[in-house]
Amino acid sequence: GQQVMQIPQYQHVQEGEDFTTYCNSSTTLSNIQWYKQRPGGHPVFLIQLVKSGEVKKQKRLTFQFGEAKKNSSLHITATQTTDVGTYFCAGVANFGNEKLTFGTGTRLTIIP
Amino acid sequence: DAGVIQSPRHEVTEMGQEVTLRCKPISGHDYLFWYRQTMMRGLELLIYFNNNVPIDDSGMPEDRFSAKMPNASFSTLKIQPSEPRDSAVYFCASSLRGGLSEQFFGPGTRLTVL
Numbered sequence: 175g176q177q178v179m180q181i182p183q184y185q186h187v188q189e190g191e192d193f194t195t196y197c198n199s200s201t202t203l204s205n206i207q208w209y210k211q212r213p214g215g216h217p218v219f220l221i222q223l224v225k226s227g228e229v230k231k232q233k234r235l236t237f238q239f240g241e242a243k244k245n246s247s248l249h250i251t252a253t254q255t256t257d258v259g260t261y262f263c264a265g266v267a268n269f270g271n272e273k274l275t276f277g278t279g280t281r282l283t284i285i286p
Numbered sequence: 287d288a289g290v291i292q293s294p295r296h297e298v299t300e301m302g303q304e305v306t307l308r309c310k311p312i313s314g315h316d317y318l319f320w321y322r323q324t325m326m327r328g329l330e331l332l333i334y335f336n337n338n339v340p341i342d343d344s345g346m347p348e349d350r351f352s353a354k355m356p357n358a359s360f361s362t363l364k365i366q367p368s369e370p371r372d373s374a375v376y377f378c379a380s381s382l383r384g385g386l387s388e389q390f391f392g393p394g395t396r397l398t399v400l
Contacts, residue, residue, distance in 0.1 A: 209389075
């Protein structure tokens, strides 16, 4: 079945440093979504990308969808303590179903 | 709108007991999803419904798990009998267009089976 892996699994950064998480799917995706889950909370939608090579920005966050639509990345510039949490990518396999498969997640901790 | 509502928020039960988790999706959302989250297995899709009809239950671990959606505003996930390995956080989510649109998650039910 479809698998979505993320690296790294954990990342500890000093406040102000940049952070990147990478997402790789075993199959071509129709879309890629990114979610953030704060400790003790529930996943909250950040963004969706659907076009090959698409890049979107939200303030300090930059999201990319790979040309082959099998990988994606999330980059955070100048991390802040509010960025703490686990970041998940998720995508629908490109063969017509509606199931969103979530990646393994990257847990970000910030050292003040 | 109040968002996706789940109850109970916490459930502690003993092995062998029946557990029922409840979810009220956002009004107007045609899709409802049940997920389970554990440290070991991450966020897994158990089952999803479209217009109250179960579409894919391939993620349901075994026959002890069952889910229903009797109407557009209510769904249940039942575990009978429960086992310690069922301990996890169970999330319900709803969306307009399945996996192709934003999923709104409920706060989750933390289940502990002793």
